[in-house]
Amino acid sequence: MIKKISLSISLALIASAANAKQPEFAADHCKATQINAQHYQNFPSALEEANLRHSKIKIVKESRIQSKLNGKSSESNSDYVMGISATPSYIIPVVFHVYGTVHNGRTVNDAVIIDALHRTNEDFQGQSADFSDIDPEFENLKDSLNIEFRLASIDPSGAPTSGIVYHPVSSGAGNYSSSDVKNDHWDNYKYMNVYIQNDLYADGVTNNSGVAWYPDTGMSDDGLARVAYNGAYLGSNTDENFRSVLTHEFGHFLDLIHTFEGGCKRGAAKRCTSTGDKNCDTPQQNSWQMNPGDGGVLNCMGETINWQNFMAYSDQYANYTQDQVTRMINGLNSSARSTLWSASNLVATGSE
Numbered sequence: 001m002i003k004k005i006s007l008s009i010s011l012a013l014i015a016s017a018a019n020a021k022q023p024e025f026a027a028d029h030c031k032a033t034q035i036n037a038q039h040y041q042n043f044p045s046a047l048e049e050a051n052l053r054h055s056k057i058k059i060v061k062e063s064r065i066q067s068k069l070n071g072k073s074s075e076s077n078s079d080y081v082m083g084i085s086a087t088p089s090y091i092i093p094v095v096f097h098v099y100g101t102v103h104n105g106r107t108v109n110d111a112v113i114i115d116a117l118h119r120t121n122e123d124f125q126g127q128s129a130d131f132s133d134i135d136p137e138f139e140n141l142k143d144s145l146n147i148e149f150r151l152a153s154i155d156p157s158g159a160p161t162s163g164i165v166y167h168p169v170s171s172g173a174g175n176y177s178s179s180d181v182k183n184d185h186w187d188n189y190k191y192m193n194v195y196i197q198n199d200l201y202a203d204g205v206t207n208n209s210g211v212a213w214y215p216d217t218g219m220s221d222d223g224l225a226r227v228a229y230n231g232a233y234l235g236s237n238t239d240e241n242f243r244s245v246l247t248h249e250f251g252h253f254l255d256l257i258h259t260f261e262g263g264c265k266r267g268a269a270k271r272c273t274s275t276g277d278k279n280c281d282t283p284q285q286n287s288w289q290m291n292p293g294d295g296g297v298l299n300c301m302g303e304t305i306n307w308q309n310f311m312a313y314s315d316q317y318a319n320y321t322q323d324q325v326t327r328m329i330n331g332l333n334s335s336a337r338s339t340l341w342s343a344s345n346l347v348a349t350g351s352e
């Protein structure tokens with residue numbers, strides 16, 4: 001009898017441990033690679049726009065290097081309030097559209113969203129606990145972006161808003177032409193639109209974590225620019241690591257590619273601006289299944305991978321690299337994103 005009780009307690013503990021890990025291993029990963037490739041296939045002009053945008057990255061990079069040499073970096077900051085910068089270089093007005101308030105048994109409300117957004121701001125600004133616990137090889141490569149995603153306080157009609165809009169349960173916000181996205185969007189040139197649904201692709205699957213498209217004026221013109229995200233993986237609705245998938249999706253919104261895109265190819269390092277994640281300081285990654293627990297962190301070139309990178313699928317999300325931050329700054333200055341953080345727009349959206 002004692003043995004049986006002991007066994008059942010053990011099984012309960014195992015089940016409990018499995019549940020604790022469940023969000024990470026049960027969730028289907030972000031489909032940004034596929035959906036953006038599909039977008040460029042459907043709209044060649046979008047690919048041309050992206051290529052033109054990327055041709056300017058080297059100018060941003062040179063400018064950042066020069067600013068740091070001159071000690072005039074506008075990105076540096078030492079004044080923090082509540083864990084994030086008091087003087088962000090970029091403020092992005094955000095609206096959350098929430099469809100149903102219970103996602104896989106987890107509640108989505110204002111407090112959960114405010115906390116999730118705050119912690120994503122900490123991630124971007126290098127203020128999370130993990131940022132100071134980086135694999136030593138990446139200590140000098142890690143970087144942060146002095147940006148704040150801030151809930152809008154004035155809506156498109158000029159009325160006060162919390163920046164969070166609740167709708168009846170719906171699904172499919174991860175599908176390109178989602179009617180919810182089209183019907184409910186706020187001007188994409190003034191607000192970053194985040195859609196919280198449980199079933200992102202309207203296929204009955206409720207464990208897709210999130211998805212986002214890179215900057216594209218065609219999508220912004222049509223009200224389709226977005227991050228779509230599962231409320232079950234928002235902030236305190238999941239574990240401390242997995243909630244950074246929201247940070248990952250925001251990275252896509254600012255033009256970042258997965259670190260494992262295209263896998264690892266010998267010789268590709270010479271073409272690092274045109275292959276993989278197109279950032280030369282991010283080592284190629286054989287596959288998304290590379291974490292220390294997966295049997296090693298060396299890529300096909302024998303290099304240590306940045307397994308803690310926000311744009312990987314990591315068990316310990318911690319950092320962006322310098323080239324990734326440069327790429328995001330370039331994305332912020334693209335015509336699909338630059339109006340968001342303009343001084344006049346921050347006034348118009350009550351985000352200043």
Ligand SMILES: [Zn+2]
Nearest residue numbers: 030031032258
């Ligand atoms: Zn992704």
